[in-house]
Amino acid sequence: MPPNALNRIEVLNAARCEAGSLLLGLDFDGTLAPIVPRPELVAVLPAARAALGAIAQRGDTHIALVSGRSLADLRSRVVLDGIYYAGNHGLEIDGPDVHRMHEEADATRATLQRLARELEQALRSIDGVIVEDKTLTLSVHFRLVEEEAEERRVREIVRACAREHSGIRLTDGKKVVEIRPDVDWHKGRAFRFLRDTLEQRFGRAPAVFIGDDRTDEDAFRVLGDTDCSIVVGDPPQHESIAQACLRSPDEVAQFLQRLA
Numbered sequence: 001m002p003p004n005a006l007n008r009i010e011v012l013n014a015a016r017c018e019a020g021s022l023l024l025g026l027d028f029d030g031t032l033a034p035i036v037p038r039p040e041l042v043a044v045l046p047a048a049r050a051a052l053g054a055i056a057q058r059g060d061t062h063i064a065l066v067s068g069r070s071l072a073d074l075r076s077r078v079v080l081d082g083i084y085y086a087g088n089h090g091l092e093i094d095g096p097d098v099h100r101m102h103e104e105a106d107a108t109r110a111t112l113q114r115l116a117r118e119l120e121q122a123l124r125s126i127d128g129v130i131v132e133d134k135t136l137t138l139s140v141h142f143r144l145v146e147e148e149a150e151e152r153r154v155r156e157i158v159r160a161c162a163r164e165h166s167g168i169r170l171t172d173g174k175k176v177v178e179i180r181p182d183v184d185w186h187k188g189r190a191f192r193f194l195r196d197t198l199e200q201r202f203g204r205a206p207a208v209f210i211g212d213d214r215t216d217e218d219a220f221r222v223l224g225d226t227d228c229s230i231v232v233g234d235p236p237q238h239e240s241i242a243q244a245c246l247r248s249p250d251e252v253a254q255f256l257q258r259l260a
């Protein structure tokens with residue numbers, strides 16, 4: 001396990017002070033909100049939300065939430081002004097003076113809509129599968145599917161349906177298969193885009209990124225030595241390149257309180 005990020009607060013506060021600002025990137029599910037069996041019932045921890053609000057008020061820390069959820073869904077679960085929201089793994093970004101939609105991804109909406117209907121049909125006989133249509137991406141969740149054999153069957157059906165369409169690609173996650181436009185874009189590129197945009201306005205600032213998923217590793221990878229990548233988990237669910245860790249969303253909230 002990498003060292004606990006709570007021990008890096010002083011270093012980060014000093015770096016923020018010296019540079020005049022800090023960019024704080026965060027994943028949502030499993031980072032700001034504990035994972036629950038039904039993704040539609042996930043809620044941000046009140047302590048984490050309060051701390052984010054206080055950080056946003058400081059004026060020297062830019063917050064970017066980067067999630068696999070759709071932009072609208074992500075925003076509706078956090079409801080804070082003055083921060084950046086990057087939904088669908090960064091394919092859609094919105095925040096103070098930044099509005100960006102990935103064009104190629106936008107063009108696959110119709111394909112994904114058709115595929116969502118086909119998946120609903122094909123997976124209807126398996127209890128506990130949820131096909132979530134996020135317009136720019138789809139997620140097939142099976143946190144409620146208990147048997148491993150059934151889980152394998154879900155993954156096979158999803159792959160078979162997806163093969164009939166072009167311009168999309170699949171990624172396997174924890175109890176989920178994500179279907180995305182086959183474009184060279186991910187959380188890391190979205191975070192770097194935001195960082196570059198903010199740098200032009202406010203100058204170079206150190207960056208922190210906190211996340212619990214494999215897809216967050218893409219964001220960790222675009223950080224440099226003087227930045228801070230933080231993986232969430234006790235232990236993390238995968239091999240991570242993160243420099244530090246936090247054990248749970250509760251500990252993320254503590255970390256945020258101390259940054260506030």
Ligand SMILES: [Mg+2]
Pocket residue numbers: 027028029030031211212213
């Ligand atoms: Mg996550």
